[in-house]
Amino acid sequence: MTLHLDDLRVRHLGECRYDSPLSAMLAAKRTSPHYVAEGDRVLLEDTVSMLAEHGLSPHDLPSFEAAGPRRKIYFDPARVTAGIVTCGGLCPGLNDVIRGLVQELTVQYDVKRIVGFRNGLRGLTARHRDDTIELTPDRVRDIHNAGGTILGSSRGAQDAEEMVDSLLLRGINVLFVIGGDGGMNAATNLAAAIRARGLDIAVIGVPKTIDNDLPYTDQSFGFQSAFAQAANFISSVSIEAAASPDGIGIVKLMGRHSGFIACYASLARNAADIVLIPEVPFALEGEDGLLARVERHVRSKGFVVIVVAEGAGQDLLAERGLLEGNATDASGNAKLGDIGGLLRETITAHLTAAGLAPTVRYIDPSYAIRSVTANAYDSVYCLRLAHAAVHAAMAGRTETAVVRWRRRFVHVPMPLIISHRNQVDPDGDLWMSVLEATGHLVHDPAPHRPLLVER
Numbered sequence: 001m002t003l004h005l006d007d008l009r010v011r012h013l014g015e016c017r018y019d020s021p022l023s024a025m026l027a028a029k030r031t032s033p034h035y036v037a038e039g040d041r042v043l044l045e046d047t048v049s050m051l052a053e054h055g056l057s058p059h060d061l062p063s064f065e066a067a068g069p070r071r072k073i074y075f076d077p078a079r080v081t082a083g084i085v086t087c088g089g090l091c092p093g094l095n096d097v098i099r100g101l102v103q104e105l106t107v108q109y110d111v112k113r114i115v116g117f118r119n120g121l122r123g124l125t126a127r128h129r130d131d132t133i134e135l136t137p138d139r140v141r142d143i144h145n146a147g148g149t150i151l152g153s154s155r156g157a158q159d160a161e162e163m164v165d166s167l168l169l170r171g172i173n174v175l176f177v178i179g180g181d182g183g184m185n186a187a188t189n190l191a192a193a194i195r196a197r198g199l200d201i202a203v204i205g206v207p208k209t210i211d212n213d214l215p216y217t218d219q220s221f222g223f224q225s226a227f228a229q230a231a232n233f234i235s236s237v238s239i240e241a242a243a244s245p246d247g248i249g250i251v252k253l254m255g256r257h258s259g260f261i262a263c264y265a266s267l268a269r270n271a272a273d274i275v276l277i278p279e280v281p282f283a284l285e286g287e288d289g290l291l292a293r294v295e296r297h298v299r300s301k302g303f304v305v306i307v308v309a310e311g312a313g314q315d316l317l318a319e320r321g322l323l324e325g326n327a328t329d330a331s332g333n334a335k336l337g338d339i340g341g342l343l344r345e346t347i348t349a350h351l352t353a354a355g356l357a358p359t360v361r362y363i364d365p366s367y368a369i370r371s372v373t374a375n376a377y378d379s380v381y382c383l384r385l386a387h388a389a390v391h392a393a394m395a396g397r398t399e400t401a402v403v404r405w406r407r408r409f410v411h412v413p414m415p416l417i418i419s420h421r422n423q424v425d426p427d428g429d430l431w432m433s434v435l436e437a438t439g440h441l442v443h444d445p446a447p448h449r450p451l452l453v454e455r
């Protein structure tokens with residue numbers, strides 16, 4: 001998708017007329033390699049070839065508005081009531097973001113009232129809108145020491161008009177939606193409903209996903225903590241597999257449509273022999289198929305470690321009638337078949353038929369990965385995203401997500417965040433690293449992507 005400068009402009013509620021409490025500090029600042037001033041923009045692309053292709057002056061190149069505090073703001077902080085909601089699946093750092101939002105709103109902007117909606121967008125429905133949590137610095141002081149979200153979360157559909165009514169009834173001027181593709185979709189619809197009614201309510205998104213599958217963000221918050229935890233399970237399984245005759249270690253990791261966790265967790269320990277992700281189809285049978293490859297590993301090395309993303313090989317399950325048609329969860333997300341189970345069964349049968357006596361160690365750590373506390377790196381990241389989100393809201397941005405893009409914090413129009421899915425590029429350098437680390441390129445140099453099958 002080719003984007004132009006106009007596609008990247010974010011919506012403003014109106015003119016910023018109030019002095020920001022941070023204006024004196026900002027007056028002294030200038031753009032430097034480490035600070036992007038409020039009027040400056042951050043380029044969408046960062047290679048010479050991509051930029052040259054546009055043939056445009058720097059000012060006309062596709063670029064994002066820089067995040068950060070503004071000298072003039074849209075809302076009078078004394079009249080602001082903020083709302084916060086977390087939706088969808090958990091990921092590390094949700095409490096860090098909530099805490100950062102509350103601290104920044106109260107300490108820097110002196111906002112007096114912050115309402116936490118419980119259990120995701122369900123908390124904005126008529127039935128649940130009064131069951132909220134008053135969020136104060138005291139209430140959030142220690143919440144970053146635990147995983148999950150103190151607000152709770154949920155999946156399932158809600159009516160946008162009903163949610164707007166809730167915002168009005170609770171007097172919310174600024175809503176922070178911490179959510180994934182579903183949450184950003186819902187927030188976009190909510191913002192459209194707010195706009196259609198001509199209301200003065202800002203909706204700011206803080207994109208969240210354990211799968212790292214949202215575009216226009218370097219890496220989603222909590223992802224690093226999650227794949228570090230996943231890497232521990234890979235270590236465990238590889239120790240088990242190595243200690244067993246004809247040992248087969250299999251770890252199934254989250255990743256509905258994108259294999260980022262599988263790739264990063266595998267690289268973190270460099271113990272995987274085979275990595276299977278949704279983006280790279282594979283065959284079970286045949287000389288280049290998975291079963292033959294597993295057998296070669298076991299015969300040459302004595303054991304094999306396989307890391308599989310849960311969304312990999314769904315076509316193989318469908319072929320075997322092991323998929324529930326087009327089944328979806330309450331939010332409309334595809335329900336997956338159990339690729340880990342299929343691997344365990346087919347590998348055991350294949351190796352047994354080949355005269356080996358496999359010992360299979362299979363781990364599906366599932367929720368144990370996304371429920372962990374954010375590590376120090378992610379905590380910092382979450383806090384800075386929260387700061388950026390508060391500045392964006394107070395400056396009257398709406399239908400806008402705050403993200404880190406090429407190491408800078410920027411504003412992205414919410415529709416772009418849900419325009420497509422971020423996936424591992426089979427031609428990209430991440431997948432190349434995985435192939436290098438698993439020895440595919442050295443041991444099997446002939447096919448460019450050894451486990452990729454044209455279907």
Ligand SMILES: Nc1ncnc2c1ncn2[C@@H]1O[C@H](COP(=O)(O)OP(=O)(O)O)[C@@H](O)[C@H]1O
Pocket residue numbers: 087088089120121122154155156157158179180181182183184185186187189208209330331332333
């Ligand atoms: N396409 C959509 N349009 C409007 N709302 C959606 C859409 N997809 C999901 N939602 C709502 O957003 C919330 C979170 O979505 P979900 O897919 O469960 O998690 P996530 O935000 O992590 O992707 C749910 O309440 C769901 O109903």
Ligand SMILES: O=P(O)(O)OC[C@H]1O[C@](O)(COP(=O)(O)O)[C@@H](O)[C@@H]1O
Pocket residue numbers: 087088089090180181182208209210211254255256310329370
């Ligand atoms: O069991 P749940 O809560 O539906 O979550 C499972 C799925 O949610 C995910 O964590 C991603 O969901 P989100 O979009 O909510 O982050 C997947 O990796 C996983 O398959």
Ligand SMILES: [Mg+2]
Pocket residue numbers: 088180181182333
């Ligand atoms: Mg999602």
